[in-house]
Amino acid sequence: DAGVIQSPRHEVTEMGQEVTLRCKPISGHDYLFWYRQTMMRGLELLIYFNNNVPIDDSGMPEDRFSAKMPNASFSTLKIQPSEPRDSAVYFCASSLSPGLADTGELFFGEGSRLTVL
């Protein structure tokens, strides 16, 4: 398997523009997570899905952020409109079954580095 695939790797946009980040989890993984990493706050969970259903979106900072998982092999994180404070690295990760020691390992994508000017 190719691992978790994220796109784009880098995105530079202007304030007010819509940003869409994409993620393809590892085939067969039931859980998908979106994280954001900044220098100030480190890694934070934004939202996670189980079997394509959003389970906990309490980490989504504002209504400007939305995430979807239309099928088991694809998820998007959208920011509309984007603001400079959204600049961060956004990671997607997937897991087979996070609660179990033998199958709970998280597999991360390479991240999408977003810069909002």
Place this chain on the structure above:
Amino acid sequence: KNEVEQSPQNLTAQEGEFITINCSYSVGISALHWLQQHPGGGIVSLFMLSSGKKKHGRLIATINIQEKHSSLHITASHPRDSAVYICAVDPGSQGNLIFGKGTKLSVKP
């Protein structure tokens, strides 16, 4: 106060030294993860543990549930071990992790 505290924040070692990174947490957990983030930015899972000790090559992770404390040890450190090591706890068996701020390790040749 952060729910997950790591120490030290920064660590410089000479090649070959034994290294210990500590993680303390204040919430009940089902599991604890140790992650490695290289300068290029990618994040790799090193360990997931809920009790006792795990070993993989030169890396050893231990956890004491009663003390709410975990340690990551690196034996015979090497410059390629230079990275940020992140401790994360899973409070609900769902993978919705709470992360420490990370420990930046630099191993000099």
